Amino acid sequence: MKMKKVFVFGAFAVLLALTACKNSVKETAEIIDLPRTETPDSVAKAMEGFFQAAADDSMDIHSVMIVKDGNVIYSHWQSEGVDSVPHVLHSVSKTFTATAVGLAIADGKMALSDKVIDYFPDKLPAEVSENLKAMTVRDLLTMSCGHDEEPSWRGASDQDWATVFLAHPVVHEPGTFYLYNSLGTYMLSAIVQQVTGEKVVDYLTPRLFDPLHIDKPKWEESPQGINCGGWGLYLKTEDLAKMGQLLLQKGEWNGQQLIPAKWVAEMSKKQVESINPGTRIEQAAERGMTKETSDWMQGYGYQMWRCRPGCFRADGARGQYIIVVPDKNAVIAITSNVEDLQGELNLVWSRILPVL
Numbered sequence: 001m002k003m004k005k006v007f008v009f010g011a012f013a014v015l016l017a018l019t020a021c022k023n024s025v026k027e028t029a030e031i032i033d034l035p036r037t038e039t040p041d042s043v044a045k046a047m048e049g050f051f052q053a054a055a056d057d058s059m060d061i062h063s064v065m066i067v068k069d070g071n072v073i074y075s076h077w078q079s080e081g082v083d084s085v086p087h088v089l090h091s092v093s094k095t096f097t098a099t100a101v102g103l104a105i106a107d108g109k110m111a112l113s114d115k116v117i118d119y120f121p122d123k124l125p126a127e128v129s130e131n132l133k134a135m136t137v138r139d140l141l142t143m144s145c146g147h148d149e150e151p152s153w154r155g156a157s158d159q160d161w162a163t164v165f166l167a168h169p170v171v172h173e174p175g176t177f178y179l180y181n182s183l184g185t186y187m188l189s190a191i192v193q194q195v196t197g198e199k200v201v202d203y204l205t206p207r208l209f210d211p212l213h214i215d216k217p218k219w220e221e222s223p224q225g226i227n228c229g230g231w232g233l234y235l236k237t238e239d240l241a242k243m244g245q246l247l248l249q250k251g252e253w254n255g256q257q258l259i260p261a262k263w264v265a266e267m268s269k270k271q272v273e274s275i276n277p278g279t280r281i282e283q284a285a286e287r288g289m290t291k292e293t294s295d296w297m298q299g300y301g302y303q304m305w306r307c308r309p310g311c312f313r314a315d316g317a318r319g320q321y322i323i324v325v326p327d328k329n330a331v332i333a334i335t336s337n338v339e340d341l342q343g344e345l346n347l348v349w350s351r352i353l354p355v356l
Contacts, residue, residue, distance in 0.1 A: 032213040034241060037071040042355045047074055050351040059319075059344055060337040062087065063237040067245055067331040068356060077237070080337065086217060086234035087335040090316030091277075093219070093233035094185045095243070095267070096208075098141060098303035100192045100200045102263035103207055109195040112138040116166075119191050123163045131170035137191065139174040140184045141302040142271045146174040151183045153222070161222045162190055178300065180277035182230035185303060186222065189229030200227045211258055212242045231316075237333050243314075244322040244331035268312040268324070270299025295345050309349055319344045328356040 043066065054061050062081030066074040077083050104110050116135045117124055125132075131146050139145050151168035153161045165183045189200050196203045201219040209216060217239075220232030227233075235243075246252075247268065251259030275281045276289065276296040284290070284297065291297045295313075298306035305315050307323065314322040319336035321344075332352060338344050 034067060034072045034238060034245065035070065037073055039074050040355070043074050043352075046351050046355040047076065050347055051076075051078075053347055053351065054338075054344070057340065057343060059340065059347075061319075061344075062335040062337065063333075065237050065241045065333045066352065066356070067241050067333075069329050070245065072238075072241070075237070081237070081335055083237065086236050086239075087320070088316075089233045089235060089240075089320050089335075090231050090318060091182065092240070092314045092316035092320045092322060093229065093231050094182075094303035095314035095322070096204065096233060097185050097188050097192070097200055097227075097229040098267055099208060099259060099263075100204050101137070101141065101188050101302075102259060102267065103203070104192050104195055106260050106263065107196075110137060110191060112136065112141070114191075116140065116187060116191075119194055120162050120166060123160060123166055125167045129170055131173055132166065135170065135174040137188070140181075140188050142175075142178070143181050143184060143274075143300055144175050144178050144272055145181055145184050146170040146172040146177060147179055147181060148172060148177075150179060150181050153183055153186070158223075160224055161186055161226075162224070178272050178274055178281060180275075185230030186226070186228055189227045190224075193226055199225075200229065201233075208258055211253055211256060212239070212246065214239045214242065237335055240314075240320075240322045240333035240335075241331055244324050244333060247322075248324050248326060248329070248331055267302040267304050268306075269301050270306050271301050272299065274298070274300035274305065293342075295342060307345070309353060315341075317341075321345075321348075323348065325353070325356065328353070330356045 051061065060079050062079050063077045065072060114137045117128060117133060135145055147168055148171035151165050153164060161183065165187055192200050192203060201217065205216050214235065218234045219227045221227055246258060247264055250261040251257055251264045273281060274296060275284055279287065289297060295307050296305065298308055305313050307313055310327065311323060311325040319334065319338040319341055321334040323332040332348060336344065
């Protein structure tokens with residue numbers, strides 16, 4: 001009889017433990033995923049039109065997720081898009097590097113006014129120009145390093161990428177001339193790694209990825225073991241939506257201030273005039289680009305772009321977007337493989353924005 005009681009008690013304990021575990025898993029799942037709500041008919045109809053128009057223009061859209069008032073109101077994957085598979089982000093990576101810079105500044109490890117050459121005394125060219133001496137962390141963030149042509153890591157596999165960057169002629173006074181500069185973002189990654197002792201992906205893991213329940217992502221590295229910074233990050237569509245929601249909430253998540261609100265404001269506001277990557281501002285008119293028609297001429301922040309409707313975005317080649325729309329309290333995350341990036345954004349403004 002005594003043994004029977006022990007057995008019954010033991011079985012009851014196991015049942016309680018299993019129930020608790022099941023409830024815990026359920027609660028965790030609710031925290032991990034963004035909350036869902038039913039898709040409004042207007043949004044469903046608008047998205048049918050969006051995808052049809054994209055297909056008519058041969059745009060290969062992989063996924064779209066829309067978050068409104070904190071709830072996912074629409075999500076769809078097609079073509080090469082899979083909800084559980086991280087997607088290449090290209091230059092959306094830059095926004096995450098800028099976030100790491102902001103956190104390192106908040107931690108007192110670096111400053112916007114820091115001179116770039118001070119971090120790389122052993123990688124400087126034989127002659128250091130006055131313009132190179134003047135280049136700051138802020139100049140890296142705003143793509144206004146002073147280069148007349150973008151330096152490239154391509155073909156420099158046997159060279160230190162920081163050395164390649166620092167050897168590139170700094171023709172203009174830093175802070176006065178905008179030129180899209182991915183290797184400049186790599187330098188930010190290298191500086192963060194130097195001041196924190198961690199790669200950007202590792203530095204962001206407990207501060208950003210873990211609180212957002214984003215699995216530690218893959219981030220490509222240079223031969224020197226430094227995250228590429230300006231490219232090479234892979235995340236799922238929902239991860240992008242979470243990052244957008246975090247930025248929409250001014251860096252606050254579940255009662256925690258993950259990113260200083262002031263830094264989010266600085267990242268997302270216009271810091272300098274801007275133009276499409278690979279184009280110079282003085283070429284805009286001859287190429288038919290105007291502020292009325294181009295979402296790349298609305299101003300650049302800290303590794304983020306302003307948009308014509310008054311919102312802001314993280315932006316990657318082939319149509320990777322985190323679009324934050326504060327006046328609609330909404331976020332739109334998109335992955336794709338398209339050539340006409342302006343056409344893709346035009347569809348967002350004409351088909352999706354009106355129904356939010």
